[in-house]
Amino acid sequence: MNGSMAKWACSVAEAELRESLPRRWMHSQGVARRAAELTELLGGDADLLASAAVLHDVGYAPRLAATGFHPLDGARFLRDDHAADERLVRLVANHSLALLEAQERGLRGDLEAEFPLLDDHRLVDALVYCDMTTTPDGNGTSAEDRLEEIMERYGADSLVGRFIRRASPDILAAVSRVEAALAAQPR
Numbered sequence: 001m002n003g004s005m006a007k008w009a010c011s012v013a014e015a016e017l018r019e020s021l022p023r024r025w026m027h028s029q030g031v032a033r034r035a036a037e038l039t040e041l042l043g044g045d046a047d048l049l050a051s052a053a054v055l056h057d058v059g060y061a062p063r064l065a066a067t068g069f070h071p072l073d074g075a076r077f078l079r080d081d082h083a084a085d086e087r088l089v090r091l092v093a094n095h096s097l098a099l100l101e102a103q104e105r106g107l108r109g110d111l112e113a114e115f116p117l118l119d120d121h122r123l124v125d126a127l128v129y130c131d132m133t134t135t136p137d138g139n140g141t142s143a144e145d146r147l148e149e150i151m152e153r154y155g156a157d158s159l160v161g162r163f164i165r166r167a168s169p170d171i172l173a174a175v176s177r178v179e180a181a182l183a184a185q186p187r
Contacts, residue, residue, distance in 0.1 A: 003047025013054045016061035023136055028054050030138025034130040041181055045123055052091035053130045069105050071098040075115050090115045096131045097170055101163040129178035132171050143175040
């Protein structure tokens with residue numbers, strides 16, 4: 001983590017996740033490593049992506065879980081307790097098609113009102129790519145295998161299972177766009 005925001009983000013995520021949710025902390029570190037692979041692609045926004053990557057699941061921390069919906073809880077924590085950069089907070093709030101899960105939970109209106117989706121689809125896609133190509137243990141994987149793992153872990157009929165089923169086409173499309181951009185980079 002090179003940038004100053006990313007270093008700060010890593011310390012915040014570690015403080016909230018390392019002890020209480022060590023596997024979630026491993027995943028967050030893996031997502032941040034994946035973000036580092038996109039530095040050239042994102043240029044000046046690489047620090048922002050690295051920060052969002054390591055913080056995307058901070059809302060799972062037990063002390064922060066007010067609504068039980070980790071994107072909303074994490075974004076509120078970053079905004080209210082840390083006065084974090086607005087783009088960072090909005091990326092965390094909306095990571096990996098969170099609006100669809102918010103709808104399943106009856107929280108879509110809250111999420112949209114407090115944290116509108118960023119217009120920068122390149123950043124949104126990049127965070128989806130980083131999250132959805134990283135296992136719970138922080139290792140790299142394919143998006144297809146990650147989606148299958150989520151379905152197996154939560155169950156197809158669970159709230160998360162329903163969300164993942166609905167979100168899968170958009171997740172796979174975002175990952176494909178990032179992979180295409182990476183492949184088009186000069187070597």
